[in-house]
Amino acid sequence: MNILIIGATGSLASKVIATAEQSASLNLTLFARHPNQLSNRHTLIQGNANNVIDLANAMQGIDVVYVNLAGDLDTFSHNIITAMTQTGVKRVIAISSIGIYDEPVK
Numbered sequence: 547m548n549i550l551i552i553g554a555t556g557s558l559a560s561k562v563i564a565t566a567e568q569s570a571s572l573n574l575t576l577f578a579r580h581p582n583q584l585s586n587r588h589t590l591i592q593g594n595a596n597n598v599i600d601l602a603n604a605m606q607g608i609d610v611v612y613v614n615l616a617g618d619l620d621t622f623s624h625n626i627i628t629a630m631t632q633t634g635v636k637r638v639i640a641i642s643s644i645g646i647y648d649e650p651v652k
Contacts, residue, residue: 547571547572547573547609547610548573548575548607548608548609548610549566549572549573549574549575549608549609549610549611549612550575550577550604550605550608550610550611550612551563551574551575551576551577551612551614552577552595552601552604552611552612552613552614552615552626553577553578553595553613553614553615553616554576554577554578554581554584554614555578555579555580555581555583555584556614556615556616558614558641559612559614562612562614563576563588567587573588573589574588574589575588575589575590575591575604575608576588576589576590576591577591577593577595577600577601577604578590578591578592578593579592579593579594580592591603591604595615595621595622595625595626596618596621596622596625597625598625598628598629598632601625601626601628601629602628602629602632602633604629605629605630605632605633605635606633608633608635609635609637610635610637610638610639611626611630611635611637611638611639612638612639612640612641613626613638613639613640613641614641614642615642616642619642623640626638
């Protein structure tokens with residue numbers, strides 16, 4: 547199974563990556579604005595979730611997209627869904643910690 551992790555430098559994503567690494571059947575592609583902060587054990591892609599082309603390029607050959615982002619989630623979600631539609635990816639897992647401390651959403 548080929549999994550794309552968007553927002554791979556996030557603290558929660560690091561836990562997801564460590565857990566996924568325990569399964570030999572999972573191939574990880576890590577997508578981040580600054581992938582130099584990540585281990586070279588996986589495919590690393592520099593990109594921005596604001597850019598549909600970056601996302602669509604990263605989704606080539608992907609079975610599942612895992613989204614670990616904070617910020618403008620409306621725009622990110624729209625771009626990710628657009629890229630998934632373009633590339634035929636049907637499965638997504640998304641998580642966000644926004645709102646867990648009742649902070650205002652911008």
